[in-house]
Amino acid sequence: MRHDRLFGVALGQLESDHSRCAPLAGKSTLNRLEQAMHIASDLSDSRYIEMSLTPSAVEAFLVEVLIEPMEHEPKRIIPDMNVTDDPTHGEQVGSAFNGYYQHEYYTPLLIFCGCHLLSAKLRPANVNPAEGALAELQRIIAHIRDHWLAVQIMVRGDSTYSRDDIMTPPMNLRAINSGSGFPLLPMC
Incomplete structure (x- = not known):
């Protein structure tokens, strides 16, 4: 600096x-x-x-970074949902030890579309990996639909996201199990 x-x-x-x-x-x-x-x-x-910091402005900015550079509406976009481990040090609130990773960590929810980060939510280690995914997808899709009405949006994710609350209407979201080779399904 x-x-x-x-x-x-x-x-x-x-x-x-x-x-x-x-x-x-x-x-x-x-x-x-x-x-x-x-x-x-x-x-x-x-x-x-x-x-x-205005969190809603940052959230909107991350989606705008995907939308603004494109001259034409794409036919299809594929947001990819993932949870990862974010190691912590010391006694940070919300971190927990994981025997597989052998360290204390948080579990952030990340949603990418290609190389574009659409969402990053830092979460404690003891939450269900799919927690908050539906709300993030709904927010992102609404923002995208404000700009692109005809784009086909498909979601990729592991089996963690194959849950009733994500796959049922009104949004008719379908989680895609990319790990086992299931085909991508139209999300909305």
Whole structure:
């Protein structure tokens, strides 16, 4: 981060004031970044400035990264649902030991479409791997349908997602067991 040109441009600090230091070295770098964000919105007179995140905006952005670059609506897209292990260190809340992986971990739900990340939800280790998958799929599909009405959406996932709550109407979602070679089924 000390030599990152993008941060340097954002902070107006491309050159170091001292010959032995990096341009962004020092305890003030993050504070400068926070201040730079608010200078444009005329909040620079505030003594305390906090960087904040809007989760729904991040969720929408991840789907937009898939949609925006495409000139034409594709015939078909295939979101792929997976759960992975995310190792933790120390005594983090929600982590649990897994004998197979031999470490403490979280189980994030990841949904990709090709190389595009559509969703990443960090979850505790003790949840069912399919927990939250239906809600994420419904959110993603609704966003995609706002832009592409005719695209065929097919979902790939292992047997974890072959559950009644995912496969039954109203969304008529069908989980695909890619591990055993079942054919992909139209989801909606």
